[in-house]
Amino acid sequence: MWKVTIKGLLAHKLRFVLTGIAVILGIAFLSGTLVLTATIENTFDNLFTEIYEGTDVQVRGVEPVDSSFFGETPRTPVTEAMLQTVLGVDGVAVASPSVEVPYAQIIGADSEPIGGGGPPTFGVSYEENAALNPLQLQPGSAAPTSDDQIVIDKGSADEGDLAVGDRATVLTQQPPKEYEIVGIATFGSTDSPLGATIVQFTLPEAQRLIDLPADQFSNIGVVAVEGVSEDELAQRIRSALSAENVEVVTGKQLTEESQDDVDQFLSIFNRILIVFAAVALFVSCFIIYNTFTIVVTQRTREMALLRAIGASTRQVTTSIILEALVVGVVASLLGFGAGILLAGVLKALLDAIGFDIPASDIVIPPNALIASLIVGTLVTVFSAIVPARKASRVPPVAAMRDVAVERRAGFGRRTVIGLAITSLGIAAVLFALFGSPDNALGILGVGVLAIFIGVFVLGPVIARPVSRVLGAPLPKIKGMTGTLARENAIRNPRRTAATASALMIGVALVGFITIFAASAKASIGVTLDRELQTDYVITAGSGFGATALSPDLARQVSELPEIAAATGVRYAGADVNGDSQFITAFDTSVTSELLDLGVDEGSLEDLTVDGVAVTREWADDNDVAIGDVLMMTFPASGDVPMTVQAIYEGSEIGMTGDFVMSLEAFDTHYLPQQRLDFFVLATLAEGVSAAEGREAIDAILVDYPTAELRDNAEFKDLQEQAINQVVNLVYGLLFLAVVIALIGIANTLALSIYERRRELGLLRAVGMSRSQVRSSVRWESVIIAVFGTLLGLIIGLFFGWSAVRAVREEGFTEFAAAPGQLLIVVVVAAVAGVLAAYFPARRASKLDILESIATE
Secondary structure (H helix, E strand, C coil): CHHHHHHHHHHCHHHHHHHHHHHHHHHHHHHHHHHHHHHHHHHHHHHHHHHHHHCCEEEEECCCCCCHHHCCCCCCCEEHHHHHHHHCCCCEEEEEEECEECCCEEECCCCCECCCCCCCEEEEECCCCCCCCCEEECCCCCCCCCCCEEEEEHHHHHHHCCCCCCEEEEECCCCCEEEEEEEEEEECCECCHHHCEEEEECHHHHHHHCCCCCCEECEEEEEECCCCCHHHHHHHHHHHCCCCCEEEEEHHHHHHHHHHHHHHHHHHHHHHHHHHHHHHHHHHHHHHHHHHHHHHHHCHHHHHHHHHCCCCHHHHHHHHHHHHHHHHHHHHHHHHHHHHHHHHHHHHHHHHCCCCCCCCCCCCCHHHHHHHHHHHHHHHHHHHHHHHHHHHCCCHHHHHCCCCCCCCCCCHHHHHHHHHHHHHHHHHHHHHHHCCCCCHHHHHHHHHHHHHHHHHHHHHHHHHHHHHHHCCCHHHHHCHHHHHHHHHHHHCHHHHHHHHHHHHHHHHHHHHHHHHHHHHHHHHHHHHHHHECCCEEEEECCCCCCCCECHHHHHHHHCCCCEEEEEEEEEEEEEECCEEEEEEEECHHHHHHHECCCEEEECHHHCCCCEEEEEHHHHHHCCCCCCCEEEEEECCCEEEEEEEEEEECCCCCCCCCCEEEEHHHHHHHCCHHHCCECEEEEEECCCCCHHHHHHHHHHHHCCCCCEEEEEHHHHHHHHHHHHHHHHHHHHHHHHHHHHHHHHHHHHHHHHHHHHCHHHHHHHHHCCCCHHHHHHHHHHHHHHHHHHHHHHHHHHHHHHHHHHHHHCHHHCCCCCCCCHHHHHHHHHHHHHHHHHHCHHHHHHHHCCCHHHHHHCC
């Protein structure tokens, strides 16, 4: 049987090559993700090992609260007294203080901001000791010696066209300031870490920029004397600082923490890509199943002959499974190789969105090869099991007669099963939406999956009538060519449905994303119109990861005579009764003029330094009322009792979280480096025109190149653009699944050409032209593509409605079906169907008439 298997593969090379392409694409995505992740991890593991090679110990403050909603969790400062204590510890060769500036954005020579579109823009005090300085000065550079001098990373210098001796403005939480560039440096051996920008200031200047007293620092770097180990020195310093609230970590621990941070970022990226690889492989299952079904059907007589000469049912099944095994292994290996090339493409994609990955040799981890082989082989073999079982059931007597390739069987049992599964899926979705179960999203997901399965089971049942309807205009449009195309799609509903199912999945996901995005835009628009009382919103840029604004900007805007009220909006985190919560702060004295948050009780304008406002939902869930005291933990002030002084409905667009406090309270309870605005809201004074207000604010924004002024309509457009960015990324990733589905259509048509070659030969013999043959195959492809597309759109529409309904309490108040975009999907699918049929149609038109007629 092994020889039979090999000969079967060699005899049907083209068919299995077309099948293998689907597996290759899915596995390439999987292996490319794993290779890229391993390469980046290795690069940064080596980089951070190099950077912290000279640091033996670091003394730093503690993290009093998980306040990492917007960046790294802040730590309490260390003091001059701690520095002197460390200097007195036996075994300390060097102890040097350092100050970190969380926001320091450089303005390039073209007056455009550098970075800030994802990777952080931060600053740090210059370190004289080379062992403790992560940056290495390049030739011709010098250290900053005065408070108006800086050193910048090479990546920023190249991007901003800056050189030593140039002057550049740096934006921080203080008013903008111009500095002289005296040095350009690399971060270890790379121009910048993951695309981040770095500015080095003098120590006093770094302290000024974050309002830190002269006797306080972010951390203290320590170098041990020769012969003293990191662990030993760390233990000595801990003993000396035992009464202080600090952390003492070794250089090895610092390296591992930095490596873990990169790994955490990559794990998110990795999961996203693997999900889309899984979708692509899922779609591939339908193609593999369909291919093996057709191939087995075409080889019915061959299978019957094998049975007639003594082959057992098990041997026939094993033969087909072995064919699938060989295809799976070969395709997986090719996909693994393609994934190595794809890793370079994914790296370029990251570079394009601002995450600059240092160049290094490709790292091929063993798990990439193992996962590729296991997943690709299992997907292929699993998809071939059902066709293999069908092949084994061919009776030996079938060898004695001409077996019909296309058998029409009743669909009664299939109809019952399909309707039952689909009904259960719909019931589960409706229960999740209207029954208020504990795990609504989980039940919703199970319901949607059941609907997918049910529709797949029902596919052959509905393929014939739907294909008849879709193909109804063709006889009038294309005459006999159109009639043949329609009849070819109708006469084998199993094949038509299986082929369309692969496209159905991709289109369903595209439709769902389209509807969900349109509903999000509509909901945000309605909510913005209701909540925002402003005339203008100033944002910190418009890209992903847009950073922050200096509080000085809000102050200047509020002092303009053209402005009636203005405030900066800040975000941070705090522990509330032991739970991590999201905190919003703004000038609550002018809240009513800028935002409508639906205050139920109390007044936001009357919030004090020890007062807080909470949402109605949080208050009800936690049995909290006006006047109750909450124990809140802040980064600067620690545990503080805060009185509930107002209860409000909240912001459905995420402008606020469950807690609001005044700016005075924020400045009291949070560290100086956290005093950064993310938005500035402003409303015009009475009698001031929009043009006059914009002109006045624009005059201030000249000094803030990252700040962008928008009216409410423009701000609404900005939110839609952010949604579009995510949607376009998802579309790009789903494109692979759609391409695989189209390959499936081409594969099926190519195989059907083989099984219908006698029919095509006869048609050509009675006068059908080559162009008519090509047209017939193309229109058949269009029917299949539109059939799969319509099924996908129906499921996507239902799924989109369900998802929007499920998150209605999160602000998704509007459902938008996006009919124009969905119509475009149908048209594109039809055009893609024509393209998918190009090679099968060309092959059909070139069949030799006499050879085709002679085919049995």
